[in-house]
Amino acid sequence: MNFVPLLRSELTKLLSVRRWLVALAAMALLTIGFGLLSSAGSSTDANEQASYMVGPSGRAVNDQLYLVHGPVAGDATVTARVVRQRASHPDAQAGLMVRERMASGSRYVSIALTPGHGVRFDSNFGEHVRHAGGDAPQWLRLRRHGPEFRGEASADGRTWREVGHADLPGAGRDLQFGLFVNSPQRLEITRTAGGTGVTGFPTLGRATFAGVRLAPAGAGAVREWRGQDIPPVLPGPSKDPRLAGKDVEAVPPAKRGVSGSSAGAVAATGGSFTLTGSGDIGSAEGPDDSVQASLFGTMFGLMALASVAVLFATSEYKRHLVRTTFAATPRRRPVLAAKAAVLAGTTFALGLVTSVAAYFASRPTIRSSGFTLPAYAPTSIGQPAVLRAIVGNAVLLVAFALLGLGLGVILRRSSAAIALVFALAVVPLFAGAAIPPVSKWLMWLTPAGGFAIERAKPPSAELAEPWSQINPWLGLGIACAYAAVALGGAAWLLERRDA
């Protein structure tokens, strides 16, 4: 028998039960409604509390480092070898930088070695981040050609590979070239039931550079370079003497995003420079995610969807329709495949429309809740991460629907199947929030981790929501794996068991 009539008959079954259509409509309304509610409740006063440094695009940034620099005219290449770097923080940087101005928040291009993540190329606070493997000793090179900058790395100083390139459109003839060192705060995160506490401890980076060269010869002179903290450290009590030149384990906690001085230093001996410095360069935006807030209603809509998905399977058994179905189509697996296809298609279409609607409907609320520049960059549906969250949310709904269908066929009782979907999809979220030590494991082991896909920002351990800790694709993959296993089990049992 052809597959198309099977699809048509399953679609007819799905659309002819009025209660299910009501439940599907309820899913859309609950998703949008609770998305609005959580957007309204997620107010932030980040813009009023902190005094942010503002980067070139108007966003809050951190721009803290110790720079040994000098003016360089026109096209030039600066080369240096990072001989060694203290492992003060996995993201501590030691490398080369070109800046337009010395003031905080200036445009820049940089290439640096990190203790934990190889060579990192970056421009303008995360505009063109590229990573490449490598550890100390490492040769680094930054080349300017007009407005274009290329960052290259080499293990031996002879064979070079490009790590990244970026433009500074309209950059003037004279730019500041230099060596820099920094090291971000070490964050200590304590998870308690229903909340997290974040404390930052400054760390001090230290690295030795050798073989620093500037070409061509007329562009500038390395021997005239001078060291400077960015932002400038004011003389007097704000400079913490304990930070200079030695390991710092427990200095008074500073707030994230507003930590001040890098309090760096430089020592030059025989052509080599040893720099110390602390601080972070990059976006200072908090991890709370306004896209996630818009899509949060999915958890509520999910339950309406799950009941339809389960009943789509179990109602066949309740009314003995399944005997008619299997009399018409004796091969049972194609019937299950048709059911799954119809349910997946319907759920994806409805889920996508609902997610887009929830996103746009909550935008005004999100803005009035305080998610505005400079503390929070605006989101748009064209951004890949936002698109990933919205489309991923629709896929997540499909995964939960198929999980419900599979469990419905396996258990044949709607009450048991629905309770099980709930126990798998929702209970771990709650238990994860309430029992901090197991929250990450619960997200890795249950389909509840799929909610990670609703975030447009990178995973963060700083938030109370347990799913925000894990990788979005991993979370979605786990949810899909559960759906696949449930459907596989259903297909296997369907052939072995009496109808």
Added chain:
Amino acid sequence: MSVGVPAVVRAERTKLWTLAGARWLLAGAVAAQVAVGAAVAASVEEARAPDPVRSSLAGVWVAQVAVVVLGVLAVSSEYETPQIRVTLAAVPRRVAVLAAKAATVAALVAGAAALGTAGSLVAGRLVLSGNGIGLPLAAGSTARAAAGTVCYLALVALLALGIGTLVRDAAVAIVVTLSVLFLFPLLGLVVSDPAWQHRLHRYAPMDAGLAVQATRRLGDLPVGPWAGVGILAAYAAACLLTGGAVFQARDA
């Protein structure tokens, strides 16, 4: 002809006890309560020991799912077959039927919950002593937490029974009950406004009802231990009364 109250209760007990899956659900609730409680207790670190009693009793989060299914099925199963007409033909006083159902479900769930709670405390004590943390079984606060947990599960069963009576369909009733229990505390996670958070934790039936499990830092609770149980009881009573009124008014 009128049937005496003991006979009605006996009839309801027989129906519930012979309900397909009822014993499995009760056994599952007890097993989940003990196993999850022990697992959570095992994850408690000495340095940050939050509340050993509450951690040991954490299995209630999972156990209540089984309790909800049982509470709903106690009434919805009668509507899946023409059983409800037989029941009402034998006992025309519908309030008596619902009251007998409520008493039976509450007693049965309370029995299972007492077993599960005692088991979790003993298991928690064993697991925690391995980590060098003491759990005082005889303390008054432990007794309050244990009695409160039993009350909590019985009230959750009554809440489910009330919603089941109201909507009659097992699937819908289970979804509605579980959503009422679980989704409001979750909303409290993403809502960052402190005033709203406090309100959600104070008036959400699960958060309020489980406040009784706390044995430390009672001042930090959004609601007093027994006051929280009272809030959950108010939800259960409201659902049962509404369910009863609708049950009384409509055709079977």
